[in-house]
Amino acid sequence: MQWEAVIGLEIHTQLATKSKIFSGSSTAFGAEPNTQASLLDLGMPGTLPVLNRRAVEFAVRFAKAIDAELARRSVFARKNYFYPDLPKGYQISQFELPIVGRGHVEILLEDGSLKTIGVTRAHLEEDAGKSLHEDFHGMTGIDLNRAGTPLLEIVSEPDMRSAREAVAYARKIYQIVTWLGICDGNMQEGSFRCDANVSVRPRGDEELGTRTELKNINSFRFLERAINYEIERQIEVIEDGGSIVQETRLYDAERDETRSMRSKEEANDYRYFPDPDLLPVVLDDDFIAEATRDMPELPDQRRARFESEHGLSAYDASMLTASRAHADYYEAVVAACGDAKLAANWVMGELAAALNKASLEIEQCPVSATGLGELLGRILDSTISGKIAKQVFEAMWAGEGSADEVIEAKGLKQVTDTGALAGWVDEVIAANPEQVANYRAAEADKRKKMIGFFVGQVMKKSQGKANPQQVNELLRQRLEE
């Protein structure tokens, strides 16, 4: 039988606020345990929550970015359950009236086509603390520094049909939240965590199969592997005559498998009800205008503009808008050199390779965008060749100075002096009588190819500094005399 997977994601993004969603504690990562846990974060009796304005603004920005309905009135509710990392015995979340309603994003499929993925809702809630399992005489330690960090939980429709699509969607959401600056995107620190709902059904069926929930996956690679594993597992279970149990499963990256979470086995009854300590969040036009005033141009808009304004292919435009930093860098290079395509080739080629090799993000790039633009300018004004430019780039990367400084210091300026070029051309012709004879005997259309040999020899003699166009021209004249 042909099987089809149906996947929906719930993505928890930590919002990049300075303070927690309901208290004035810092949200900075990595502090000593419980040093950023205030009375409220500890769930002390008598304490009360007050909502962080910035968290609401961030949710509004996200709604705008995914073209979602924004609730003018949203309500915080309590989700009741007992867990040691949940100090109040309930999580403040949103249930019936979330701040962000239906929206959508587009993902680029491998065949180059676009697919729309629906976002069901996104709601504000507080993060839980952490359980530390290293041994304290057989006990678990509880650190509540993270408790109360604002989260935007983004829930998708079950619109994805493969692990790849799920990853493309997750990357798209990641791109948007980091682009907007509402999430720092640090996946190692847990700023962006995915839960995947996975089910399978015979291809062509309308009805959904029983789903399992894969919890807390914090890398795109693991997301893909976990979903693929789970799809295979479910198909195997069904083909063996079994049935899927609706349950929560944990992905074990070391063993590359998912397994049932025994401790969460019991059916949950969260007893949601409106939190009486908080009032409805009411958004008026002024608030929305203020929250979205400094919104950057969004990735999809920018991608479209790169295609139309800079004449880039859909693929290139999408690569160059992978992050806001990428797009900003690229546009600064274009501004400095004036050639959009050359800039695109370099940013996606030489620069990307160097960053990758050094494991650096573009924000940490040792060569500035204007510096790279200047270098490309030297190619365009024929000061150096593209090949020499790579050498200059390496020196710039190593901190040896600007493009012009490196060209000057290393004497890499292209030789355009006809006298010097003619000398090298003569030497090459004199040294290769056989090839010259062959060339002259060849048909005109073959000659084009054959001239490459002579150009190569001249370039070698000039240590790459000769202007290739001029060399070409001179050679043709001499060989065809």
Added chain:
Amino acid sequence: MHDKTLAQLSAGLAAGEFSSVELTRHFLDRIASLDGKLNSFITVTEAQALAQAEAADARIAAGEAGPLTGIPLAHKDIFCTRDVRTSCGSFMLDNFVSPYDATVVSRLAQAGMVMLGKTNMDEFAMGSSNETSYYGPVRNPWDTERVPGGSSGGSATAVAARLVPAATGTDTGGSIRQPAALSGITGLKPTYGRCSRWGMIAFASSLDQAGPMTRTAEDAALLLAGMAGFDERDSTSAERPVDDYRAGLDRPIDGLKVGLVREFMQQEGLDAGVAKATEAVLEELKRQGAEVVEISLPNAHLSVPAYYVVAPAECSSNLSRFDGVRFGHRCEDPKDLQDLYERSRSEGFGAEVKRRILIGTYALSAGYYDAYYLKAQQVRQLIAEDFRRAFEQVDLVVSPTAPDVAFPLGAKADDPVAMYLQDIYTIAVNLAGLPAISIPAPLADGLPTGFQMIGNHFEEARLLNVAHRIQRETDWHQQAPEGF
């Protein structure tokens, strides 16, 4: 000295007739000698009180005193008090020393008031007799075999027995007004949002409100002025200025339109003596030129049912934080997490608290939410609408505070529903978030009765004004229990 009202003590301190230290010692002595019979205090903070009194005397000497500076008071043990045990009447918090002050506590401390200690209460404010306290029942000074009402029973008894000139209380369904009525004192539940809830251990967050418990309306005006006001730490705190409650106390009340709740007077179980006492207060209002009419609150009979869904639902969630992990009681040698939770909570909470947690959990659980919780929220709206309509016709809504006088200890302890009906006249007020005051009415069979006046939102000044006008012309509030 202890027969003086807060207002009189304030004048005496200002005039130098006595010092705050003398006053504080006097009341501490009374607590030491008399509270053994009453059990109104859980904790007496003698050393801190004397230090605060000395500071108050220095402030008075420096001419920097306000009307509350140097006056002793007691806080219901539901208010968090820094470095002082805050038990909420529960074994769960018997060992809890609060790391911070409630806003009401810090405001009154800044005003120069002297805290003598923390008063007894029904466990987590759940009760109407003060019998659910882990620290034992409070006794009514009018008859020590009877209850003082609850849940602010310790505060009511301490004020009635003149162990303290004033105390704070909290009122979720009548917990200030009913004990004030049963103990013969004045108790005001302000509009929801008027006093900050920060640091007040939550029972039912959408209903809880702090208020003053004093002997007179004038004292209540003074104390409320010190307690009330916007607090940015409480999202439900009202962002509006506090009225000058004292300034309008003497305003004449002729032309005032008072609505007596017909359904309350026809209520089965209303004691004849209480009904008679209510009539007496109505006569006084008329004598001063007020017009008394009957009004109807057609849905008020549903207030107890709605309350016993809303309050337990909120409490079931509010009390989840007592899990034996960060504070409070923890069972011995828990074998696993489940055991830690279940034993710590079962050992820490008393029977009434457990009942309410279970009812609330049930009302919120899957499949029952709409039938109970949502229904109760809708009934709540109907009750609030009843009041909205009433205030289109009248300035104040009045009724007895409680259907009966103080009952004997143990009389209703085994029948939760009978106990819940104690609050039949007070609960609707909390559901609607309105302010209401209970003032002493004539005694019935030698025991205090209370007269309740309900105002529209934020009309505390009007309630205090009318209460004061009644007290200016009558002596019901001056009746005192013998032997105290």
Added chain:
Amino acid sequence: MSLNADDIQKIAHLARLAVDEDEITSLQRDLSNILDLVEQMQAVDTSQVRPMAHPLDMPQRLRPDEVTETNQRERYLRNAPAAENGLFLVPKVIE
């Protein structure tokens, strides 16, 4: 409305309260009586009534995003029944 022993056990478990056999009988009676009281609400038609979650008709106030809290760990940990190295300790959590 009456609750059976299983209902009581299920609710008690959700609320993390341990109830023994003796308690179940009295809880069954008490809770059923309370539910009977509450049932009175069913007599009114509320289908057109907007639920009232809160007595005040106010919107939520928003606080500026500022760090106002300082580290008070030692003081706050004083009430902890079991703590070590700044952590609250609980019986081993198995995931």
